[in-house]
Amino acid sequence: MKAHLYIRIKMQDGSRPFCEPVYSANRKLKPGYAVVKGKPEHHQEGVYHLRYLRGEKRVWESVGADAQEALLRQHQRELILDGQKAGVQVVEPITTGRDLGASIDSYLAGVSVARSANTYVQYEYALRIFKQVCTKRTLEGITREDVLNLRDYFIGKGNSNYTISHHLTNLRTFLTYYDQPWPLKKTDRMKPTKKLVKAYSKEEISAMLSVGSEDEKDLLWFLLGTGARKAESLNATWSDVDFAHGTFNVSEKDGWTPKDKEEGGIKIPAVLVDRLKARKANSKGSRIFPMTVCNPEKEILHIIKRLAFKAGLNCGECQCKPGKAYPHGRCCATAPICKRYKTHKFRKAFATLHSENGVPVRTIQRWLRHSSLETTLKYLAGSDDNTDAMRSRVDATFSAIAA
Ligand SMILES: [Zn+2]
Incomplete structure (x- = not known):
């Protein structure tokens, strides 16, 4: 019985097809070569795989990146398959260890x-x-x-x-x-010092919005108004927005599943609904935020860091080590690299601001699509300390005691 050998490669568009490997005249493998559109191409990242039937089931087995080893494993596998077909009890080869x-x-x-x-x-x-x-x-x-x-x-x-x-x-x-x-x-163990990630304040968000282009404002308002994660924002399509009810729905897409497979509808503010309406009128594709760069999640982060820098919000203390592009290193006083500004803090601000305004924590949990309430409570830790209601409650606690 045959075990077919393939080489799995990575294409420029990010896809990872299984391709025919390239053989020389004497049936030796040409290491790292794959047949792409009928032509041999070298792919250093290629990993060999075997495909065969175990009973009715098709099995893919990775046999590593080494061409010679792959041929050997193919030969071994075919012997085992033949033996099993003939009804012989075949002991799978005991290897001394799996190759790292x-x-x-x-x-x-x-x-x-x-x-x-x-x-x-x-x-x-x-x-x-x-x-x-x-x-x-x-x-x-x-x-x-x-x-x-x-x-x-x-x-x-x-x-x-x-x-x-x-x-x-x-x-x-x-x-x-x-x-x-x-x-x-x-x-x-390396004990990580627990970082309490603070949400953005209303002032910080307003400052960032004030220096952004319309396109950037759309993105910031989307992150803030939906509390969506980076990947969820990038995968959001127009059909996820219900303009009549003012909701955004995180849904599974072709080739993408939301974290923890939690789908859900989130009420969004009117200001965001209006922005999205205007954006949709000028949009050509199905995605709300189409990005053509190779690492769109990083691009979102760069936009946020640029806006924070432009708005003069950087702390001035973050240092970036010297590297190829910046041989003298950089400081966030003069570059958009402040570590205080990150994408996830918008999700945190979404939760905190809703909580401060009295939205029930169970509702916030549903909107964040957390499966446990504990995670949501961690998000909100200390969030209501700064509200006026908390101020008057603290004062009232001690009001009966003479000053
Ligand atoms: Zn900084």
């Missing part, structure tokens, strides 16, 4: 299909560095020392505990996927 590089390639291929571009970049980075610092070739061989090497690499780079712990979590998710135990001890 091939496992990473195969895992990342899955991430690139199922998760956002940003998530992919995060995983790719952590796993690529891990492959460099890990002294073992197989998943089974990984020890505590290898993971500590990764931790120390990031410490050496001057990364914060928060960032390091994030990278380690990604590595842990990868190992868990392959049923590998997590080798670190509790004391090895």
Whole structure:
């Protein structure tokens, strides 16, 4: 029985098709070559896959990026399939360990299909560095020392505990996927200092809006008025907006699923409804915010940072390390890089402002599409401390006591 060999590549438009691999005259594989539109093309990122039938079911099996290894695995698989067809009890070959590089390639291929571009970049980075610092070739061989090497690499780079712990979590998710135990001890953990992310104040939002173009104002009002996440905003289409009832609906799209698969309708303010009406009149496509750049989530962040800088809101203390583009580094006093301005804070402001205005927390939970109330309460922690109602309540608590 045949196990067909394919090579999975990444195209410029982000798609990841399975293609025929390229063979030389003597049936040897040409490493990293795929047949694209009838022509051989070199794809360094290509990962070989086998396709075969297990009973009635079609199975895809990743066999790594190495051409020779892939041919060997194909041969082994075909022997096993033949044996099974003949009714022979075949013991699947016991390998001494799964190849680390091939496992990473195969895992990342899955991430690139199922998760956002940003998530992919995060995983790719952590796993690529891990492959460099890990002294073992197989998943089974990984020890505590290898993971500590990764931790120390990031410490050496001057990364914060928060960032390091994030990278380690990604590595842990990868190992868990392959049923590998997590080798670190509790004391090895990098304790991230808990950051209390404050929502934008009304003044900050007004200042950013005052320096934005109409296009940028549309985006800011959308983020603020719907509380939508980045990916949800980028995937929003005109059919998600109910102009008659003034609601926005987060819905599943072709090739995109909302986080936690929660669909839901959100009441939006009249000012946003009016903006969207005007925007729709000039819109050609189905998306509300079509973006042609390769990393649209980052583009949203850049827009916010540019507006904060333009509005003179930057704290003046954030430093950016020297790099290729800026050999002397940058400071947020003179560049749009202030760390206080990020996309998610609009979602937080959406929740906080609604809460301050008396919208019930259960409603806010539904609009944020949180499955647990606890998450929503964390969002709102301390949010009503600054309201006038809270001020008079605090004063009233002590009003009967002589001054
Ligand atoms: Zn700053």
